[in-house]
Amino acid sequence: MDRTIAIEVSRLTKTYDGGHVGVADLSFQVYEGEIFGLLGPNGAGKSTTLRTLITLLTPTSGSASILGYDTVRDADVVRQLIGYVPQERAIDRFLTGREHLELLGALYHLSKAEASKRIAELLKLVELEEAADRPAKTYSGGMKRKLDIACGLLPNPKILFLDEPTLGLDVQSRLRVWDYVRMLKGRGMTIVMTTNYLDEADQLCDRLAIIDGGKIKTLGSPAELKARLGGDIVSLTLKDQSKIPLLVSALTGQPAMRTVKTTPSGLDIRVDSPEKALSAILESANRLDCRLEFIEYHRPRLDDVFIAHTGRSMTESVQDIQTGS
């Protein structure tokens, strides 16, 4: 299927002063009308990629273009075409919601009439009409996020960039943001988002790239990525954890098992066909007198894809962020 390319990233490399590599030789395309996710641990290069696309960073080598316009050479054109919703609540606490939008209206060179028409629509869309004339410092976290999104939508962009759109939001606000994103896609907007939440990527993204160490580890639709991983996963929890190595060596190499991995409380076994594998697993466990506390069987989830490609789970990397390492 031939699809129109909205964003073309070609051999993008960014090395910061001091030699830290942001991204290395990154290439991918985003199609028009899709929701594209950039997924990865902190420091993986998501932010560098996003900030290059929105013209805030100049690549060390390689290039990125938005609807055919280079992010460096044609930065001014690109800026007219995109909307950006930053990760931080980039809000001036002293200004009202409406004043934020009016300021941006002037910066996008809209006429007064055009701006006020668009602002009225956006305030309605994000349900901030009542709070529009209150200073932003009185807003809740969810309301600030809504204002952020309205600001991103003010230029009526062809492509919207969302940086961690639901970070730190309560469940309800989170679902609300998801609704907006789906609605905007419904209107034909191309959306690029970074996220730390796997369920969010799974729910929203048409395609996603898992980035780690400045490189793309894998790219595809969530379903493709899971299928590509191959095999379903059987997780065992053992009553007596000292028996784990025994069971691992018994199962490893058996024809029905693809891989056998030790977990803190038991084993994760990737299998081709659960019917054959389960009986073999249970038989071995009985023979070795390993009492099973719990058996779980599931199709590969995005978590498994993430672990397979980055060598760690998302929760671990999020903890890394929190401890500042």
Place this chain on the structure above:
Amino acid sequence: MAQYWQEIHALTMRWVRRLSREKFSMLFTLVQPMLFWLIFFGNLFQKAADVQVTQAPNYISFLTAGVVVMTVLNNGLAGGVDLLFDKENGFLERLMTTPIHRSSVILSRFIFVMSITSLQVLVILGVAFLFGVQPATGLLGVAAILLIGMLFGVGLTAISMAMAFSVKSHGDFFSVLGFLSLPMIFLSSALVPLAGMPPWMGFLARFNPMTWAIDAVRPLILSGWTEALPHVAMVVVVMIIFDAVCLYGSAKAFRRAMG
């Protein structure tokens, strides 16, 4: 050009709005701590200061020029603070993704800082007037004082903004600010004329652009045009060089921050 003006106007009005939102901070911006220097320090040292040294009818009339330029100094050095907060909370980044001329962010800040500084200088001259200090050169002299203040302020604000864009944290910014401000004041002719200083301090003070500004503002207040004019002409030249150096030095930080 119309677009450029639209941007600058909107960005400048943002600073004005912010200030007007906070009644207290607006009050304290106009009735600033600098007034305490004038009112308390000026009257306190009335007897302690030697008229032979100050060459002024009283200490408060001598000090007025110093307080005017100190106000310019403090405002200029603090001029980048709001941009620092914008940088830290991501607001600057949001502005930078819009199709604006990169310079309008900086220009709007200059306009705002210069306007507030001029207002404050007028308040100081007004309070000094209440204590009997009448500018010898009249309203035209007041205009000249404002001009000198702005010329000095441009360079200072440029340094402050460049620092705001360059520092890692706002802690660093305020440390440098606190560290700079007092020596700049003591090593200038704000409180004591050059002739009345210990030679080593007087020597250092000669290299302080603040001294040049004060030595032009002071005769405008105390003496009259004949005495003031050569100083004013001189300070304009010195300040243009000072501003050029500051802007040149800051340009790299601006360019880096503005992408």
